Amino acid sequence: MFKLTRRQTIQTLLAAAPVAAVIDAFLIEPNLLSVTRREITLPRLPSELDGFTIAQLSDFHYKPDKDHDLMVKAVHAVNAENVDFIALTGDYVTDDSAVITPLMEHLSQLQSKHGIAASMGNHDGWTHSGDYYRKIFTKAGIPFLINQNTELNIKGTRLHIAGTDYVWLGSPDPAKTLKGIPANSPVIALVHEPDYFDTMRAIRDIDLQLSGHTHGGQCRVPLIGYAPVKVKYGENYVYGHYQEANSQLFISRGIGTSGMRVRFACAPEIAILTLRCAI
Template sequence: MKLPPISRRKAIFLLGAGAIGSSLDAFFIEPNYLSITEKELKLPLLPSSLDGLRIAHLTDFHYDPDSDYELQEEVIKATNAQKPDIIALTGDFIDSKTKNIAPLLEHLSKLEAKHGVFAIMGNHDGWTTSGNHMKQLFEQTGITFLINENTVLNIGGDLLAIAGSDHIWHGHPDLTRTMKGLTSKIPTLALVHEPDFFDNVVAKREVMLQLSGHTHGGQCRVPLIGYAPRTVSFGRKYIYDTFEHGQSRLFVSRGVGTTGVRVRFACPPELAMLTLKSA
């Protein structure tokens, strides 16, 4: 069936209406709309005894209590409702204001996970305050904060290491310290804010899984094809989703907040629920 021709005036009107609708979504709707991504990750280095372990991954809060309070309340409620075994927070808790750490921690202190909540530095955190300051504040709320160090969990008799690096962009990452004491037989969950450091990590040693943020998934993406027109240093190779190198795997989240202009398009805030499966 041949469609009737569209007049130039009508075409201009439709384009304008589409642009207005997209702008309203990008500036006023999508930045406040939390999405939950459910993924099963097949991990060659995961022992079968830990098959089914569920990790909630949150990152890039860039928290501003004036604009993000309701979204963050929804994040906490949705995360706890998933009853995760582990919660991983991979940095950029604030943008450029140290005063926003305390109100964010009022939210994060409500997080609940069977085997604990673990956090690391992001580049914006490191540009704004010291790692020691962040570590002290977070650990006062019961959140384990890792900077070039690791901790080993005993889960039903099986060991699982969680290793957290310092931020990469003008930070002081030290993989030797981060992996200190971990043999290759201990499955390791690596928390690294900037995803492109994955290449450095796997050059050092295989890891079961690396979790990263930093890119915001591009923050604004081209619908359907998922292309991100803008990338960021240390987040150009791995922008969003799952990647693999040998037996190691990487997952990059879209994150929760925004930096710069508070805008998201075809890339809503994300709570990633990752179910680990032995391959």
């Protein structure tokens, strides 16, 4: 029987690794939905909201012929979590605004205890007006926040949700977005491009900003997690949880892909964030 030496085995594995990586990146990983769970302590969160859960979904870049099953899995996974709130942080489409219609067939099935809110991504803005998307989301019962905020009333306490316009060639207005929110009230801000975090927190402390845009780098170096490809307005903050002074930021890897449908060491993600008050 043919038998490899240890050295030959290692050489064979090393030779096969690039092929396996390409198969993973192009055929497997873009369809491999993952659920990330994080606890984030917000010092100003009222004790009544301790344990409040948010599902964040971002960067769908929906392609009906390729992403249908992925979105069915995503909606099923979110609904199984029975979360308090769902945040959608933009880039529903890539370059064809018409695919928002089949995507809404999925998004309109999302369920949460205290509602859903959505904000605008740069690709959405590059293909159509904010009013176009706002009308479609509103019809589905999902507030679409463009430089405005809304208020949740839960157990007699308030939580403000604010959303900006997209940043890259859009018209974000942080002051207008945060207008009317009392200075000591916690705010969750939906801002597609994460680097805008520094502009937002210059206006006031942002208890938690939720962003997407970077896709976590889309292809990362395994184990190290380094993302070599940077995108404009996603260069300083790329993926995960950040804190600067009294403001915090979480960036999702998103669900879809732009450019080539490729992901490596950076699977599509639903983020389930559990908010904790300081004890």
